[in-house]
Amino acid sequence: MATPLKRARGLGAAHAGTETFWRQRVTAIANIPLVIFLILSILCHIGASYAEVKAYLAQPIVAVLMLALIISSAIHIRIGLKEIIDDYVHSEGCKIVAIIATTFFAGIVGIASTLAILKIAIGS
Amino acid sequence: MSNKLEAERPLSPHLQIYRPMLTMMMSIAHRISGASLAVGFALLTWWLVAISMGPEAYACVAGFFGSLIGRALLFAFTWALIHHMLGGIRHLIWDTGAGLDRTSIEVFAWATIIGSIILTILIWVVDYTIMGAS
Numbered sequence: 001m002a003t004p005l006k007r008a009r010g011l012g013a014a015h016a017g018t019e020t021f022w023r024q025r026v027t028a029i030a031n032i033p034l035v036i037f038l039i040l041s042i043l044c045h046i047g048a049s050y051a052e053v054k055a056y057l058a059q060p061i062v063a064v065l066m067l068a069l070i071i072s073s074a075i076h077i078r079i080g081l082k083e084i085i086d087d088y089v090h091s092e093g094c095k096i097v098a099i100i101a102t103t104f105f106a107g108i109v110g111i112a113s114t115l116a117i118l119k120i121a122i123g124s
Numbered sequence: 125m126s127n128k129l130e131a132e133r134p135l136s137p138h139l140q141i142y143r144p145m146l147t148m149m150m151s152i153a154h155r156i157s158g159a160s161l162a163v164g165f166a167l168l169t170w171w172l173v174a175i176s177m178g179p180e181a182y183a184c185v186a187g188f189f190g191s192l193i194g195r196a197l198l199f200a201f202t203w204a205l206i207h208h209m210l211g212g213i214r215h216l217i218w219d220t221g222a223g224l225d226r227t228s229i230e231v232f233a234w235a236t237i238i239g240s241i242i243l244t245i246l247i248w249v250v251d252y253t254i255m256g257a258s
Contacts, residue, residue: 010190025219028212035205038168041250042198047190050182053175066172073165080158113169116176123176 020079027076034069040067055118063121067114074110078103150211150233157208164201199248207240 002012011017045053057064079101081102089095142148171189174181188194214232217223223232 025216028216032169032209032213035209039202039205039247042202043247043255046198046251046255047186050179050186054184057172057175073161077158077162077165080155081162084155084159105166109166109169113172116169116172119176120172 017044023075024079027072027079030068030072034065034072037065038069055083057120059115063117064116070117071108072081074106078106081106147229150236154208154211154215157204157211160200160227161206161208166203167197167201199244202247203240203244206243207236210236210240 006012009017041056045056048056055065082099085095085102087100089098164234171185174185189198214223217232223229
């Protein structure tokens with residue numbers, strides 16, 4: 001039975017609600033302009049020299065957008081891959097291993113990219 | 125524990141039972157493009173880390189992306205990005221409750237396929253025209 005308070009909170013017996021659904025939507029919306037920025041960044045720097053690419057990424061606006069893209073994408077990828085695993089990997093053991101691997105992947109790739117951007121923008 | 129129950133219970137038909145339909149293919153394509161973009165994300169990381177490491181590491185990455193395989197990967201990456209983005213916008217529209225009728229979902233499906241192919245080819249043609257084939 002759902003009390004009015006329960007219904008208002010949107011939480012059932014699991015004590016968790018639609019956070020993941022919302023997080024996926026919010027990161028999706030953020031990713032629309034950020035991905036357009038990424039595509040333009042890629043297209044403008046094919047065959048570019050090291051100095052050109054580094055100077056481009058070191059600009060504050062570019063670094064901020066790149067960081068936003070990385071964080072938003074890492075979260076979005078983690079949720080999306082978990083959804084695929086939830087649907088198609090049926091053995092409990094494999095599912096847990098796959099989800100943990102996915103989480104580590106998104107985490108490591110996200111952290112490494114973040115560190116790289118910070119180093120380019122701030123360091124040396 | 126529940127093996128016996130599972131065997132006797134009527135099971136709902138699985139994927140291979142249904143006739144392939146465009147909207148179903150688009151759902152699968154959205155997942156495939158999404159999973160591929162996870163790989164693309166790793167490539168982006170490689171590019172960024174190499175730039176942060178210095179000219180030698182960057183030369184290695186630039187050499188890879190300048191090769192035929194690298195360029196094909198970049199083309200596929202941009203297509204996956206655009207396809208997944210258009211497919212995602214479709215989902216965001218559906219989240220509002222709009223566009224769920226039979227005509228709209230077909231139109232959205234075709235718009236995603238044709239739109240993503242045209243946009244991808246267009247940006248690369250424009251890019252090669254402006255930047256040259258260097």
